[in-house]
Amino acid sequence: MMPFKTSTATRALARSYASLHNVPPAGKSPTAIVMLNMGGPATVPETHDFLKNLFSDGDLIPLPFQSFLAPWIAKRRTPQIEAQYAAIGGGSPILKWSEHQGAGMAQLLDELHPETAPHKSYVAFRYVRPLTEETARQMQADGVKRAVAFTQYPQYSCSTTGSSLNELFRKKDNFGGIEWSVIDRWGTHPGFVEAVSQNIEAALQKFPESARGDTVILFSAHSLPMSVVNRGDPYVLEVSASVAAVMARLGNNNPYRLVWQSQVGPSAWMGPQTNDALKGMARLGKKQVVLVPIAFTSDHIETLYELDHEYVREAEELGIHVERAESLNGSPVFIRALADIAAKHLKDYSAGGGPTSVQLGLRCPGCKNATCGQQKSWFARGGA
Numbered sequence: 001m002m003p004f005k006t007s008t009a010t011r012a013l014a015r016s017y018a019s020l021h022n023v024p025p026a027g028k029s030p031t032a033i034v035m036l037n038m039g040g041p042a043t044v045p046e047t048h049d050f051l052k053n054l055f056s057d058g059d060l061i062p063l064p065f066q067s068f069l070a071p072w073i074a075k076r077r078t079p080q081i082e083a084q085y086a087a088i089g090g091g092s093p094i095l096k097w098s099e100h101q102g103a104g105m106a107q108l109l110d111e112l113h114p115e116t117a118p119h120k121s122y123v124a125f126r127y128v129r130p131l132t133e134e135t136a137r138q139m140q141a142d143g144v145k146r147a148v149a150f151t152q153y154p155q156y157s158c159s160t161t162g163s164s165l166n167e168l169f170r171k172k173d174n175f176g177g178i179e180w181s182v183i184d185r186w187g188t189h190p191g192f193v194e195a196v197s198q199n200i201e202a203a204l205q206k207f208p209e210s211a212r213g214d215t216v217i218l219f220s221a222h223s224l225p226m227s228v229v230n231r232g233d234p235y236v237l238e239v240s241a242s243v244a245a246v247m248a249r250l251g252n253n254n255p256y257r258l259v260w261q262s263q264v265g266p267s268a269w270m271g272p273q274t275n276d277a278l279k280g281m282a283r284l285g286k287k288q289v290v291l292v293p294i295a296f297t298s299d300h301i302e303t304l305y306e307l308d309h310e311y312v313r314e315a316e317e318l319g320i321h322v323e324r325a326e327s328l329n330g331s332p333v334f335i336r337a338l339a340d341i342a343a344k345h346l347k348d349y350s351a352g353g354g355p356t357s358v359q360l361g362l363r364c365p366g367c368k369n370a371t372c373g374q375q376k377s378w379f380a381r382g383g384a
């Protein structure tokens, strides 16, 4: 234990010395902001490897005989999912949007927090390139000594952000002993809330003014298996908090519900399901709905295929007019929010704040995954 304590103390001392004496960062080594996300196949032929990596992730889907079952399930599922990526233009736009958002954020950060400039954003995906090892190689080539792991999932789930942090922990040696801190959730940040609200307002504008107040706002988030919810995963609570914050910002002028999409397989998942909720709205005589993706910051098959191709069409056949609020994608308000979140984190850290949120330290009451515990302790020591 002693070496950890010593290195944490040394880092804290160096940080407070630097902040008191305004010492510029040594050399030109950039402060890395590592944007963590799941990724998606950039082209249709990459779908199989994406699914294979996804079904091999025991933090997301623990399977018996995982290394045998994962390739088998992936192979069976590939044609159906390939067709969906083909239908949305030949691949997932997530890498394009992550690079765009990251570059905009890093540029703003140099102004907002010059003490840690230059900042450079990196993408680390969980299931497609650039995977953690590739990002680590690039960061080593750039001489990175200090990095912030910045989850791009606004709300924390052990199956998403937790999986990415576990993967960083497992691959830590590839980075060559750099100093880490973590931004693990930001689902009620005012800038994020503002960006989502503006996209909802734009969708509401598409309805005639006289009937706008009757429009139902349906927030749709990727569902979770009930086994994960009942383990004590914080995601459902945190998505609900985002919804409440957005509705408060919109003045609570419309009725709304939070519904859940994209469940996979036969087990019980969090509900109500988005498509059932739309049918329910039709049955209740509701004629206007704004559909809002709330748990993902760029377009992906769940918005472009599942929502736009399937649910919106089905709802319109039932006589409902549905407008989907745009995903955050290139929203300048959102990019500014990312920069504000990172700047505050770097400022607090320079002032002696901890490397992670207090909340990250607590494992789910039902957690049996030893890696979660090791990962949390390691990040709590700043990656030492």
Ligand SMILES: C=CC1=C(C)c2cc3[nH]c(cc4nc(cc5[nH]c(cc1n2)c(C)c5CCC(=O)O)C(CCC(=O)O)=C4C)c(C)c3C=C
Pocket (backbone or CB within 6 Å): 038, 039, 040, 041, 054, 060, 061, 077, 081, 092, 094, 153, 157, 159, 160, 222, 223, 224, 225, 228, 235, 264, 295, 296, 299, 300, 301, 302
């Ligand atoms: C916050 C978002 C997401 C949560 C929470 C989440 C949990 C979760 N997902 C699966 C299984 C699959 N997810 C798949 C695709 C997929 N998942 C998300 C987001 C969350 N998942 C997105 C954005 C995507 C699509 C990626 C893209 O298009 O860019 C898939 C693959 C597609 C399919 O086969 O249907 C699976 C499988 C589980 C089991 C889970 C919680 C434990």
Ligand code: FES
Pocket (backbone or CB within 6 Å): 158, 162, 231, 233, 362, 363, 364, 367, 368, 369, 372, 373
């Ligand atoms: S599953 Fe939540 S901390 Fe391990």
Ligand SMILES: [Fe+2]
Pocket (backbone or CB within 6 Å): 222
């Ligand atoms: Fe998923």
